[in-house]
Amino acid sequence: xxxxxxxxxxxxxxxxxxxxxxxxxxxxxLHVAEGEIFGLLGPNGAGKTTTLRMLATLLPPDGGAATVxxxxxxxxxxxxxxxxxxxxxxxxxxxxxxxxxxxVLQARMHGLAKAEAQARAAAAVDSFDLAEYADRPCRxxxxxxxxxxxxxxxxxxxxxxxFLDEPTSGLDPAARAxxxxxxRRLRDAGxxxxxxxxxxxxADALCDRIAIVDGGTLVAEGTPAELKRSIxxxxxxxxxxxxxxxxxxxxxxxxxxxxRSAEVRADGALRLSVDTGESAMPQVMRALAGAxxxxxxxxxxxxxxxxxxxxxxxxxxxES
Amino acid sequence: xxxxxDTWLVFQRHLLLMARSPLQIFLGVAQPVVYLALFAPxxxxxxxxxxxxxxxxxxxxxxxxxxxxxxxxxxxxxGFGLLAELGSGVIERARVxxxxxxxxxxxxxxxxxxxxAVQAAVIIVLAIPLGLLVRVPxxxxxxxxxxxxxLTSSAVSYGLALKVxxxxxxxxxxxxxxxxxxxxxxxLLPLAxxxxxxxxxxxxxxxxxxxTGMRExxxxxxxxxAVWRSLALMAAxxxxxxxxxxxRFARTVR
Numbered sequence: 001x002x003x004x005x006x007x008x009x010x011x012x013x014x015x016x017x018x019x020x021x022x023x024x025x026x027x028x029x030l031h032v033a034e035g036e037i038f039g040l041l042g043p044n045g046a047g048k049t050t051t052l053r054m055l056a057t058l059l060p061p062d063g064g065a066a067t068v069x070x071x072x073x074x075x076x077x078x079x080x081x082x083x084x085x086x087x088x089x090x091x092x093x094x095x096x097x098x099x100x101x102x103x104v105l106q107a108r109m110h111g112l113a114k115a116e117a118q119a120r121a122a123a124a125v126d127s128f129d130l131a132e133y134a135d136r137p138c139r140x141x142x143x144x145x146x147x148x149x150x151x152x153x154x155x156x157x158x159x160x161x162x163f164l165d166e167p168t169s170g171l172d173p174a175a176r177a178x179x180x181x182x183x184r185r186l187r188d189a190g191x192x193x194x195x196x197x198x199x200x201x202x203a204d205a206l207c208d209r210i211a212i213v214d215g216g217t218l219v220a221e222g223t224p225a226e227l228k229r230s231i232x233x234x235x236x237x238x239x240x241x242x243x244x245x246x247x248x249x250x251x252x253x254x255x256x257x258x259x260r261s262a263e264v265r266a267d268g269a270l271r272l273s274v275d276t277g278e279s280a281m282p283q284v285m286r287a288l289a290g291a292x293x294x295x296x297x298x299x300x301x302x303x304x305x306x307x308x309x310x311x312x313x314x315x316x317x318x319e320s
Numbered sequence: 321x322x323x324x325x326d327t328w329l330v331f332q333r334h335l336l337l338m339a340r341s342p343l344q345i346f347l348g349v350a351q352p353v354v355y356l357a358l359f360a361p362x363x364x365x366x367x368x369x370x371x372x373x374x375x376x377x378x379x380x381x382x383x384x385x386x387x388x389x390x391x392x393x394x395x396x397x398x399g400f401g402l403l404a405e406l407g408s409g410v411i412e413r414a415r416v417x418x419x420x421x422x423x424x425x426x427x428x429x430x431x432x433x434x435x436x437a438v439q440a441a442v443i444i445v446l447a448i449p450l451g452l453l454v455r456v457p458x459x460x461x462x463x464x465x466x467x468x469x470x471l472t473s474s475a476v477s478y479g480l481a482l483k484v485x486x487x488x489x490x491x492x493x494x495x496x497x498x499x500x501x502x503x504x505x506x507x508l509l510p511l512a513x514x515x516x517x518x519x520x521x522x523x524x525x526x527x528x529x530x531x532t533g534m535r536e537x538x539x540x541x542x543x544x545x546a547v548w549r550s551l552a553l554m555a556a557x558x559x560x561x562x563x564x565x566x567x568r569f570a571r572t573v574r
Contacts, residue, residue, distance in 0.1 A: 056416055078418060086416040092409025096340035097333075108329055109417040137340075153413065 001161055001192040002032035002055060006064035009050050024050040026216040027064065032194055032209075034160075037187050039207030040196045041305065043317055047216035048196035049089070049165055055194065056086040056163045069160045085159035089166045091150035095139035099130055099149045102138065103156050110157035124152040128182065144175030151182060155191070162186060164195040168202060180206050200305045200317060212309055219312045224305060231303040231311055233260060234277040236284060241294035243268040252291045258283050269297075277302070326420040330427025338435060349439040352390050356383070356447060367510060376451025381510070383447045384462070384534035387440050389507035391466045392527055394439070395473025396494045398432050399481030403490065421570045425478060429562070432474040433467045440466055458537045461547065465537070468554035469530055472561040479565035505531045526557045 009025040025047040032038040040048045053059040055068055057077040066073040069083035093102050103121035104114075112120065125134045128148050133141060141149065147167070154162055167183070168176045183206060187193055197203055203210045204224045212219040212227070220227055240249050250262040250270055258280040260273040274280035277300035288295050309317040338345065364378040405411050414424060440463070444452065454462070477494065484490050503509070504518070505527035511519055522528040533550025541547070 058412065058415060081416060081418050084416065086412075088409045088412050090409050092411075092413040094333075094337055094408075094410055096337055101336070105329070105333055106413065106417070109326070109414055109419040111418060157417075 001034040002030060002038075002066070002068050002194060004028055004030045004055070004064060004066040007051065007054060007061055007066055008063040009047075009054060009059065009061055023216050025054070025061075028213070028216070028218055030211055030218070030221070032192060034192050035187060035190055036208040037183060037193045037195065037206060039203045039210040040194070040213055041198070041200070041203040041207075041210050041309075041317075042196075042213040042219075043198060046213045048198075048213060050216075051213070052163050052165050052194065052196050056084060057081055058086070083160045084163060085154035085157065085161070086163045087150045087154040087165065087167065089169065091146055093138040093146070093149060093153070096137055098137055099134045099141075099152070100125060102149070102153060103134075106153045107156045112157065120156050120158075124156050127185075128152040142175075144171055144178065147171060147175065147179060148182065151179070155186060159191070161192045161194060164193065166196055166198070168197070168199070176202075198317070204305055210305075212305070212312070214309070214313050220308060227305060227308045228303045231307050233273055233275045234280075234303065235301040236272040236274055236277050236280055237265075237297075237299045237301065238270040238272065238284060238288070238295060239268070239297035240270070240288070241296045245293050246270060248291070249288060249293050252287055252293070253284060256283060256287050323420040323422050323426075326423030327426040327430070329419070330414075330423050331430045332427075334428055334431035335434065338431060345435055345438055346442075348394055348435070349390075349442050352386055352439070352443055353446060355386060356443065356450075360450075363509075366513060374451070376453075379447055379450045379452050380538050381535055383443065383452050384538040385505075385507040385510075385531050387443065387462070387466060388469060388505060388527060388531045388534055389502050390439060390443070391436050391469040392473050392501060392505075392507075393498050394436060395432055395470045396477045396498050398428070398474045399477035399490055399494070400487055402428070402478050402481045403485070403487050406485075422566045425475065425562070425566050425569045428478065429471050429474045433470045436466060436470040437463065452538070453540075454538050455540060458540060458542050461542060461551070462534060462537045465530060465534060465551055465554060468551070468558045469527065471558040472554065475558070475561040475565040479561075479568040482565075482568045501525060501527055504528060507531055526553050529553050 007025055007028040008023070010021045010023045012019045012021050028047075028051060040051060042048050050059065054061045055066065055073065057073065057080050061074060068080045071079035071083065073080055093099070100121050103124050104117045107117035107120045108114065125131055128151070130149060130152060133145055138146065138149065151164070151167070154164070164183070168179050171179065180202075183193055183195070187208075195207070207224065209221070209223050210227070211221040220230070222230070238249070240246050246264045246268055250264055253259050253262045253270065253272060258274055260275070262270055262272045265271050272280070272284065281298060281300060285295055285298065306317050309315070360378060360382045361375070363382060364375060367378045367381050411424070444454070480493055481490055484493060504522040504525045506522065511522055511528070514522070529546070529550045530553070532546045536542070536544040536546045
């Protein structure tokens with residue numbers, strides 16, 4: 001549904017003669033399949049929004065090629081516009097008008113006739129559950145209500161592809177969960193959703209596939225499960241009851257087939273690298289018991305997308 | 321055809337927004353009304369040089385100039401609204417649709433013309449008891465002239481707003497543009513008082529011609545050559561301003 005190759009965008013700053021160029025997006029290859037929720041995950045300044053704005057025809061790319069819904073982005077942006085919906089990070093409604101009036105206008109700007117636009121607006125009010133406040137001015141809405149209206153505005157013309165820029169930033173957990181449900185519902189109805197996020201849990205829980213970007217380049221692409229699996233196995237941490245036995249325990253466990261490596265951490269606990277934690281844990285406990293070493297604690301740590309980011313960039317996403 | 325339909329769409333939306341906050345229209349007319357009450361009496365001696373023997377004569381000369389000043393000054397400030405819309409995301413929402421880019425400008429400028437028409441009506445009605453007298457056909461021509469001035473000033477303001485993108489810079493720019501244009505059009509102080517070189521400079525100001533045409537209309541001389549000259553000149557200026565601004569819209573709001 002979306003294909004990009006070598007997509008580039010740089011910003012020039014400074015006075016003439018002394019310009020510096022910053023590559024916001026430095027050659028990005030992305031493949032987004034029809035009917036999936038595709039997330040662009042990365043820290044602030046990674047080029048997520050720039051990428052999304054280019055794909056949504058709002059920003060002309062400096063180089064590379066892209067097709068969106070079968071139309072060439074560089075040569076036929078008008079055709080792309082017919083198949084896409086876009087919701088900006090801050091949304092965009094006039095305070096004095098109602099959600100219903102906004103929905104009708106948006107549908108009409110997409111070329112629908114008045115009666116058809118009104119029918120679409122009514123359908124959007126139903127399906128996004130806006131009835132309670134759809135006829136009140138937008139200025140009176142809560143953050144979550146406003147966001148649902150923004151998304152309804154983005155899809156009122158039933159586009160094939162929907163672009164969402166940081167859809168849940170600033171929302172409380174309940175409003176966030178609700179928005180995720182809306183996005184899944186759109187996907188289940190066949191829409192392709194392309195979103196940006198800097199939330200690990202959002203990428204993990206909501207997206208079918210993700211691309212991790214950093215500094216305008218692709219770091220990794222795949223399903224969240226694939227990406228996490230790409231990090232060497234899982235980690236089991238073991239606390240032994242008598243800390244002076246930790247080195248001996250490490251020796252015993254390294255000999256076990258299910259343990260790839262074992263090291264003693266600074267706090268005296270053992271960090272074991274294993275393939276699958278569930279089956280390794282009983283074996284670890286048996287081996288330690290056989291060697292006469294008492295276990296105080298044992299914990300399984302599954303890799304997160306942050307571990308993926310850390311492994312590929314050397315930085316933690318949560319800290320950057 | 322599509323541009324016309326889209327212009328109507330944008331125009332309707334902005335009329336609706338205006339109707340929902342009508343205070344803006346009347347605040348815009350407050351200053352001219354104050355001028356009408358306080359400033360015009362001061363001008364009577366000055367306007368005597370233009371043949372104003374009575375207060376009623378003074379208003380007949382003063383009000384048309386003030387209407388031009390309102391169309392020019394009011395229109396030049398509409399760009400601030402556009403900057404606010406750019407910040408709020410409503411423009412971006414329009415940009416991802418296939419809506420005509422020219423319509424985004426024209427719809428707004430036509431709304432500005434309607435606002436001006438309402439404000440002008442308020443002033444004219446208030447000035448009638450003071451001695452202002454105008455025939456309906458002449459008034460219609462005066463309205464046409466005002467519409468052309470308003471289209472020009474609002475298109476210029478939108479274009480400048482898109483060019484500078486910053487409300488502080490826009491404010492300075494508009495002030496620096498509006499002051500000389502108004503002084504050199506004789507809207508507030510008659511140019512008859514000005515030295516010859518200043519009058520020569522004002523010959524290059526299209527709004528000065530507009531004021532002259534406007535005064536002839538309110539004096540009941542629609543056949544005066546100043547009338548058709550001002551209409552033709554302002555039509556040309558309005559078309560140029562709209563073309564320039566539409567290009568800015570098409571480029572910035574691709």
